[in-house]
Amino acid sequence: MQPVGATPLAAPPRPAPRVLHRDPAPSRMRYKLARLWLTPSVRGLLRIGLPLALILGVLGLWLGDAGQRAALAERFTTLKTEIQNRPEFSVTLLRIDGASPAVDAAIRAMLPVALPASSFALDLPALRTLIARLDAVASVDLRVQQGVLAVTVIERVPAVLWRHATGVEMLDASGHRIATILARDLRPELPLIAGDGAEKAVPEALSILAAAAPILPRARGLVRVGERRWDLVLDRDQRILLPESGAVQAVQRLLALDRAEDLLARDFTQLDLRLAARPTLRLSADAQDEFKRITAQVMTSGSNR
Secondary structure, three states, rough: OOOOOOOOOOOOOOOHHHHOOOOOOHHHHHHHHHHOOOHHHHHHHHHHHHHHHHHHHHHHHHHHHHHHHHHHHHHHHHHHHHHHHHHHHEEEEEEEOOOOOHHHHHHHHHHOOOOOHHHHHHHHHHHHHHHHOOOOOEEEEEEEEEOOOEEEEEEOOEEEEEEEEEEEEEOOOOOEHHHEEOOOOOOOOOEEOOOOOOHHHHHHHHHHHHHHHHHHHEEEEEEEEEOEEEEEEEOOOOOOOOOOOOOHHHHHHHHHHHHHOHHHHHHHHEEEOOOOOOOOEEOOOHHHHHHHHHHHHHHHHHHHO
């Protein structure tokens, strides 16, 4: 006990409370996770790869059932058919422009499906290739417009008739076959060529015929000889032998000789122009007899004098 009147003893001071300061540095594990999250591949894997893997896993489990796969395929086929058979995809009419009646009929026969049909059932590239194989077709364009399959055809233009061992063919200016005709008289306006390999030299034949325009009314045609040169055949069984090269120039010289000396009016069977410096004329049998008779008379008259 403390005596009366004594000074009270002071209580010992209490220590100040400790203030805990949080360390701002992250823990080692947290630091490693933060660094790993900053890696683009890891971030992409967690954001995209993991959800995608989950979705694919669920889808794989669902498609693992054969019944589910069959039902899905059936629904897809039904949906595809419904879309293809919609009215806006239906083709109801075929229109062909620029084709002759024969080509028109051939194109209609080539159509793979009967109209009306879905445009998805028409393989336009394959049909275009098939039509382009026709000999008479130079080019073709196919379009589907408002339910109409429009076919635009450019046909080859006949330039000559080629007579060969098995018949008569119409050819264009490049020598491409167009069609077979039964008789020459069916296309009398077209010039006639003949001989083996004549179809390969149509451009040259047309050049010769163009140069021989003044005598074309008398021309029966051109004959290819040895697949290397031409003979120009005229009426009255006259034949003009043209050289391998320079045939057009030879025809021009022939026309000049005809204007100067009325050469084509003479009675001959063959005129050889293969040597430009020395044209050779072969007279007919009657002309030879007449020439011999005149020569004999001249010789007799000269001896009598």
